[in-house]
Amino acid sequence: xxxxxxxxxxxxxxxxxxxxxxxxxxxxxxxxxxxxxxxxxxxxxxxxxxxxxxxxxxxxxxxxxxxxxxxxxxxxxxxxxxxxxxxxxxxxxx
Numbered sequence: 001x002x003x004x005x006x007x008x009x010x011x012x013x014x015x016x017x018x019x020x021x022x023x024x025x026x027x028x029x030x031x032x033x034x035x036x037x038x039x040x041x042x043x044x045x046x047x048x049x050x051x052x053x054x055x056x057x058x059x060x061x062x063x064x065x066x067x068x069x070x071x072x073x074x075x076x077x078x079x080x081x082x083x084x085x086x087x088x089x090x091x092x093x094x
Contacts, residue, residue, distance in 0.1 A: 011061065011062060012062075013055065013061075013062035013063050013064045014058060014062070014063040014064065015063075015064050015066070016058075016063055016064065016065050016066065017066045017067075017068070018065070018066070018067045018068065019067075019068045019070065020032060020067060020068065020069050020070065021070050021072075021074075022072060023072045024071065024072025024073050025044070025072065026072065028047070028069055028070075028072070029045070029047050029050065029069050030042075032052055032067055032069055033052075036052055036054050036067075046071065046073075047069055047070075047071040048071050048074075049068065049069065049070055049071065049074070050068075050069040051066060051067070051068055051069070052065075052066075052067040052069065053065065053066050053067075054067075
């Protein structure tokens with residue numbers, strides 16, 4: 001993977017997208033929050049769809065991390081439709 005350089009010589013961060021899916025109440029959101037915020041809260045909050053973002057370094061290069069957290073109650077068909085919609089929206093916004 002190689003970072004993109006714009007006309008100013010400034011390196012643009014890599015864009016990394018992850019989708020987290022799993023059974024309901026298995027700790028997907030808590031795992032993401034623990035990684036990104038370095039904290040833990042044991043209160044339960046039902047998740048629909050949440051997007052988390054972070055700026056990180058990969059091999060000493062800047063990267064933008066997008067994590068899509070899908071609640072366990074979402075069906076596979078719903079998930080496939082939502083991912084297609086997100087990808088299309090992302091392409092149109094570029």
